[in-house]
Amino acid sequence: MDRLPEKLDSKFRYVLLAAGRAEQLMRGARPKIDSRPRKPTVMAMDEVNRDLVAWEYGPAPEPEPPQVEAVEEAPNASTPSTDEL
Numbered sequence: 001m002d003r004l005p006e007k008l009d010s011k012f013r014y015v016l017l018a019a020g021r022a023e024q025l026m027r028g029a030r031p032k033i034d035s036r037p038r039k040p041t042v043m044a045m046d047e048v049n050r051d052l053v054a055w056e057y058g059p060a061p062e063p064e065p066p067q068v069e070a071v072e073e074a075p076n077a078s079t080p081s082t083d084e085l
Contacts, residue, residue: 005049014048023040025040025043026040033050
């Protein structure tokens, strides 16, 4: 594979889409292209290359609330230590 399809931003996304589509084909999904019988992975890569596999980014992640650091308390003088017991 020399170049990615236009709508894909990385090789990682290409692999994820092709792997997901190959799994669908192995579970019985109908191929979106007419071709001689081939392996599901090859068919899935061909479908992704032809822009036949729909995908989208999805909603942006929600920002995480600021974390409050826990303050470590000093041991109380009234509590006996294990050495005093």
